Amino acid sequence: MIELVSPERCISCDKCIKVCPTDVFDRGADGIPVIARQSDCQTCFQCEANCPTDALFVAPQTHPQPPFDELALAESGLLGSYRAQIGWGRGRTPGSLRAVGPALGTAPITS
Amino acid sequence: MQELSTDVLVVGGGPAATWAALDAARAGVDVVLADKGYCGTSGATAAGGTGVWYVEPEPAAREAAMASREALGGYLAGRRWMGRVLERTYDIMNELADSGSYPFPTGPDGRQLRNGLQGPEYMRRMRIRIRRAGVRVLDHSPVTELLTAADGSVAGAAGYRRQEGHGYRVRAGAVVLATGGCAFLSKALGTDTNTGDGALYAAEVGAEMSGMEFSNAYGIAPEHTSVTKTAFYSFATFYQEDGAVLEGAASQGGRSVIARALLEGKVYCRLDRADEAARAAMRLAQPNFFLTFDRLGVDPFTERFAVTLLAEGTVRGTGGIRITGDDCRTTVPGLYAAGDAATREEICGGFTGGGSHNAAWAMSSGSWAGRGAAGYALALGAGAVGRAVSPAGGAGLRPLGNRDADAREVIRAVQGEVLPYDKNYLRHGEVLTGALDVLDETWARLRSGLHGTGREVVAARQAAALTANARWMYRSALARTESRGMARRLDFPEQDADQHHRIASGGLDRVWTRPLTAVAA
Numbered sequence: 001m002i003e004l005v006s007p008e009r010c011i012s013c014d015k016c017i018k019v020c021p022t023d024v025f026d027r028g029a030d031g032i033p034v035i036a037r038q039s040d041c042q043t044c045f046q047c048e049a050n051c052p053t054d055a056l057f058v059a060p061q062t063h064p065q066p067p068f069d070e071l072a073l074a075e076s077g078l079l080g081s082y083r084a085q086i087g088w089g090r091g092r093t094p095g096s097l098r099a100v101g102p103a104l105g106t107a108p109i110t111s
Numbered sequence: 112m113q114e115l116s117t118d119v120l121v122v123g124g125g126p127a128a129t130w131a132a133l134d135a136a137r138a139g140v141d142v143v144l145a146d147k148g149y150c151g152t153s154g155a156t157a158a159g160g161t162g163v164w165y166v167e168p169e170p171a172a173r174e175a176a177m178a179s180r181e182a183l184g185g186y187l188a189g190r191r192w193m194g195r196v197l198e199r200t201y202d203i204m205n206e207l208a209d210s211g212s213y214p215f216p217t218g219p220d221g222r223q224l225r226n227g228l229q230g231p232e233y234m235r236r237m238r239i240r241i242r243r244a245g246v247r248v249l250d251h252s253p254v255t256e257l258l259t260a261a262d263g264s265v266a267g268a269a270g271y272r273r274q275e276g277h278g279y280r281v282r283a284g285a286v287v288l289a290t291g292g293c294a295f296l297s298k299a300l301g302t303d304t305n306t307g308d309g310a311l312y313a314a315e316v317g318a319e320m321s322g323m324e325f326s327n328a329y330g331i332a333p334e335h336t337s338v339t340k341t342a343f344y345s346f347a348t349f350y351q352e353d354g355a356v357l358e359g360a361a362s363q364g365g366r367s368v369i370a371r372a373l374l375e376g377k378v379y380c381r382l383d384r385a386d387e388a389a390r391a392a393m394r395l396a397q398p399n400f401f402l403t404f405d406r407l408g409v410d411p412f413t414e415r416f417a418v419t420l421l422a423e424g425t426v427r428g429t430g431g432i433r434i435t436g437d438d439c440r441t442t443v444p445g446l447y448a449a450g451d452a453a454t455r456e457e458i459c460g461g462f463t464g465g466g467s468h469n470a471a472w473a474m475s476s477g478s479w480a481g482r483g484a485a486g487y488a489l490a491l492g493a494g495a496v497g498r499a500v501s502p503a504g505g506a507g508l509r510p511l512g513n514r515d516a517d518a519r520e521v522i523r524a525v526q527g528e529v530l531p532y533d534k535n536y537l538r539h540g541e542v543l544t545g546a547l548d549v550l551d552e553t554w555a556r557l558r559s560g561l562h563g564t565g566r567e568v569v570a571a572r573q574a575a576a577l578t579a580n581a582r583w584m585y586r587s588a589l590a591r592t593e594s595r596g597m598a599r600r601l602d603f604p605e606q607d608a609d610q611h612h613r614i615a616s617g618g619l620d621r622v623w624t625r626p627l628t629a630v631a632a
């Protein structure tokens with residue numbers, strides 16, 4: 001679930017508010033998005049992928065977690081990791097160009 | 112109330128909707144696309160990404176592709192449709208590459224690999240393409256009901272703009288429903304917008320479903336997480352709590368063993384059959400598969416992790432709105448269906464469309480439905496949007512009794528009947544009958560008492576849609592007294608030659624099923 005909006009990193013571009021498929025955020029009075037409906041979050045990582053300043057963190061668990069420490073997340077490289085891997089952001093190469101994948105044998109992949 | 116008018120209204124925002132919108136616009140008509148979420152990030156493809164049924168037009172390759180799932184699907188698919196979808200998908204994927212809009216990877220032989228699409232990249236580009244084609248996009252604007260003309264044909268839809276806080280209506284010559292399947296808010300990756308709304312709206316104007324018994328798909332994910340990407344579990348070994356190998360368990364052909372074991376306790380997994388090269392390639396192919404592991408601090412290749420199965424209903428199941436023509440028309444004039452909102456039996460039979468077929472179906476059926484709807488709207492002429500219309504929505508909008516039902520409570524009740532493995536996955540007639548009784552009673556309660564206003568209209572309609580989809584599922588599952596495709600019955604484990612037919616279903620206050628005699632060629 002979405003767990004962190006960093007007020008230090010956020011530039012109030014409203015992108016996450018717009019792209020979240022389940023409308024989890026509201027715009028705060030100070031322009032920083034507020035996680036208004038966390039229980040609607042579907043843990044899809046789309047907000048993170050679209051945030052230009054890596055100000056968001058989506059935890060993998062589908063239920064709320066204790067608070068995360070932003071500095072520790074940044075140091076571990078997890079903040080903004082999905083955006084980096086799919087190659088979004090200035091100067092990056094689209095990740096899809098490298099998506100060759102392993103050989104999966106002869107059985108058809110069915111899901 | 113915002114009033115709009117257009118030739119073609121597309122409901123949805125995933126691959127089926129965007130291909131419908133693009134091909135309707137290219138046919139020269141005015142198009143509005145309304146998505147519940149945001150067109151570009153919403154739906155199962157945007158979050159998950161898909162392998163695609165992309166097969167070179169060599170007769171032997173196409174023949175093998177068509178034959179590969181025929182038996183698995185219980186021989187309910189049709190060769191003619193498979194051929195059409197393979198052809199249209201091949202053209203669409205080449206268009207994606209040649210128009211320079213999707214960056215495909217280059218394979219070992221120096222040629223582009225065009226049999227897969229990363230979700231965020233694909234859907235971001237589809238949004239750009241439809242906007243360039245002149246499509247008006249309404250984000251965060253869930254459609255809540257259809258509008259019909261005096262003759263019963265579909266003439267638009269109404270909905271709610273949840274970030275603007277007001278209702279809207281679109282009068283249209285024709286409507287394409289591309290709202291995705293129904294995964295019962297299970298939190299399987301990217302599926303919480305897929306609540307089966309399109310099927311409810313279609314039924315309210317008299318359309319039919321088909322194949323709703325093929326609706327018990329479950330995806331593997333690490334316990335308490337969302338990422339039900341399953342291809343790489345072909346490298347997995349599954350274990351019991353005590354560390355012993357769980358015999359018979361596999362991602363393909365052994366998933367019910369996992370379900371059975373999960374009813375008793377925990378199941379663990381390790382991707383220990385991947386060598387170094389495969390491990391590196393997996394990371395590049397599906398970065399979202401590894402998000403969960405990296406954030407849990409688990410190395411899936413060397414450490415065992417607990418897994419779960421999340422319901423994916425008709426997203427990776429195959430049932431949906433019944434299609435009655437090559438242009439994806441339904442039994443109701445002016446109404447078209449595409450993608451997971453429609454049945455995929457034409458190409459999958461009774462088997463899952465996951466892994467390749469669903470993605471191919473979404474783009475092909477979307478493209479056909481868009482053209483079909485455009486042709487229908489053009490034939491109606493300019494007077495189409497001046498028709499008198501009436502709203503078709505019932506449950507959750509216009510209660511028949513005291514307004515005393517609660518959407519969240521309804522959703523919990525439905526989930527209690529459709530998520531458990533011992534009800535929906537490992538199906539038995541007695542259990543299905545009991546579950547259906549609860550669902551019928553839930554429907555009666557919500558039809559009488561559920562009433563959403565403002566933003567809550569969306570939740571109320573989702574609750575009604577989940578209930579309706581669940582009832583068609585179990586009624587159809589009970590009608591199939593055999594095991595065929597994914598519709599397996601513990602009490603009827605064999606395939607029965609006399610039941611080599613599809614099953615139509617429909618109805619709201621009274622749910623019905625009917626065998627469809629001929630399987631299309």
Ligand SMILES: Cc1cc2nc3c(=O)[nH]c(=O)nc-3n(C[C@H](O)[C@H](O)[C@H](O)COP(=O)(O)OP(=O)(O)OC[C@H]3O[C@@H](n4cnc5c(N)ncnc54)[C@H](O)[C@@H]3O)c2cc1C
Nearest residue numbers: 125126127147154155156162254291450451466467469470
């Ligand atoms: C994890 C996962 C992996 C998958 N992998 C593969 C694969 O490898 N290969 C494959 O072929 N298939 C795969 N599938 C299936 C595939 O993702 C779907 O078949 C495909 O996304 C269907 O496209 P669609 O456009 O019909 O629906 P979706 O992509 O789900 O889009 C539905 C859209 O409708 C919108 N909507 C819903 N209700 C309303 C409403 N009331 N009003 C307005 N809009 C509404 C939603 O917001 C959403 O934008 C996978 C599915 C999952 C869950």
Ligand code: SF4
Nearest residue numbers: 010011013014016051
């Ligand atoms: S996308 Fe990022 S920068 Fe933009 S408003 Fe959201 S958190 Fe702030």
Ligand code: SF4
Nearest residue numbers: 020041042044045047
């Ligand atoms: S993870 Fe998905 S559902 Fe959750 S806040 Fe981000 S975009 Fe919204």
